[in-house]
Amino acid sequence: MVSVFNEYFSVMQSVPVVLEWSLDLISDEGMFMLSQIGPESFDYRCLSLDSFSYTVGGNYDRRRCNCSQGYEGNPYLTNGCQGLITIVAISAGFGLLFSLLGVAKITNRLKQRRAKKMREKFFKRNHGLLLQQLIISNKDIAERLKIFSLEELEQATNKFDQNRILGGGGHGTVYKGILSDQRVVAIKKSNIVVQKEIDQFINEVVILSQTNHRNVVKLFGCCLETEVPLLVYEFISNGTLSFHLHGQSENPLFWKDRLRIALETAKAIAYLHSAASVSVFHRDIKSTNVLLTDVLTAKVSDFGASRSISIDETGILTAVQGTHGYLDPEYYYTSRLTEKSDVYSFGVILAELLTRITPVFSSQSSEATSLASHFVSLKRDNRLWDILDPQIVEEGGGEDAEVVAGLAEACLSLKGEERPTMRQVETALEDVQRSKVHLRSHITRVSQNVPKDQSYNTSKGSEGTRLYSLEKEFIQSSEIPR
Secondary structure, X not given: OXXXXXXXXXXXXXXXXXXXXXXXXXXXXXXXXXXXXXXXOEEEOOOOOOEEEEEEOOEEEEEEEEEOOOEEEOOOOOOOEEEHXXXXXXHHHHHHHHHHHHHHHHHHHHHHHHHHHHHHHHHHHOOHHHHHXXXXXXXXXXXXXXXXXXXXXXXXXXXXXXXXXXXXXXXXXXXXXXXXXXXXXXXXXXXXXXXXXXXXXHHHHHHHHOOOOOXXXXXXXXXXXXXOOEEEEEOOOOOEHHHHHHOOOOOOOOHHHHHHHHHHHXXXXXXXXXXXXXXXXXXXXXXXXXXXXXXXXXXXXXXXXXXXXXXOOOEEEOOOOOOOOOOOHHHHHHOEEEHHHHHHHHHHHHHHHHHOOOOEEEOOOOOEEEHHHHHHHXXXXXXXXXXXXXXXXXXXXXXXXXXXXXXXXXXXXOOHHHOOOHHHHHHHHHHHHOOOOOHHHHHHHHHOOOOOOOOOOOOOOHHHHHHHHHHHHHHHHHHOOO
């Protein structure tokens, strides 16, 4: 009997329980609400409109509320009873919303993963691994150059907002950006996605990663996670030399400032030609590529067209590239690029500083005239004063201007071998600034062979040789067609 009893209770694991309850009309009066259902009749009802009250067990004093047919919910709450269609619709709406959110989240993750793979692809294609190796191998470059992520530069430019555009150079659009450390920078982004543009941007990284001169714009870093690399420069706030000479500037440059700007620009080009670890021919020297700081310090910029060569080379054959009005005629006809091509372009800048006339202007016959040829023609006819900016004479700079005009004439010689080197130009301008020479002695000076300044030369130890080989590899990788 006991075993049968135990077996019975082992089978019955649970017992169903039904809870019956109701509100007492008298004792629960405070919880049960009296509402008017007619002009003179009252009934006990729930707060919800779609509900009704009924007696429990036939006892009128014990009542309970329930939702009307087709409604569900809590009849003791205002609007507690809701239609079944509404409930289903709300439930379906929430279900659809959660489904859409889930799909959007998955889609977003797929997009992020795809974008990450594309950034990695571009980074490798833009020689990011080789640049990383170059940075690691040299502490000086590591201190100056950083590889930025695309996210950092998007935050810095408010996703490349059109209102952040500073201007358009020959090789891209420049945006103003603010880095996370509050540094204000200029970020260059290519307008056209072609291999030539990519090579030019990489070329600029190569050139500027090896230069360190107060009159060459500083490259803070680059981003290689985009189809065309983005370059991050120091922000130069006072515009271009071209704007101050030919624009609508309310404060024209004084002659002493023009002379100093000429000297600083010459120093930068001379450094590129003979003092950097690898010689650099800029190939696009012009007044729009000379930037000015708040205190009018000159900064040479835009190295997209520049070419690096070994120090023992004197020139290279290359496709002609440059800007009309500044282009060396000898380079144009022979395709042979030498350091004297930059000298010719600098001669045009000197002519601009002396005359405040654009490199190509309309003559009286409405034909386009080259400033270089017009300037040289007047200078040789002793008619410099016909073209000289009157402001220079008013400031008492006429004598110095004649010396600089003679230097400009020498730079604009049609034959490259007759032009001075940029180191000679630098020395001559220093003498003019100190007012220690006159026209005749100056012309004699620029015709002599002045030895190159060795003060910038780097050590030639084993580490330097290794660095040079890395730099050369990086340069070659940017020039090999892909």
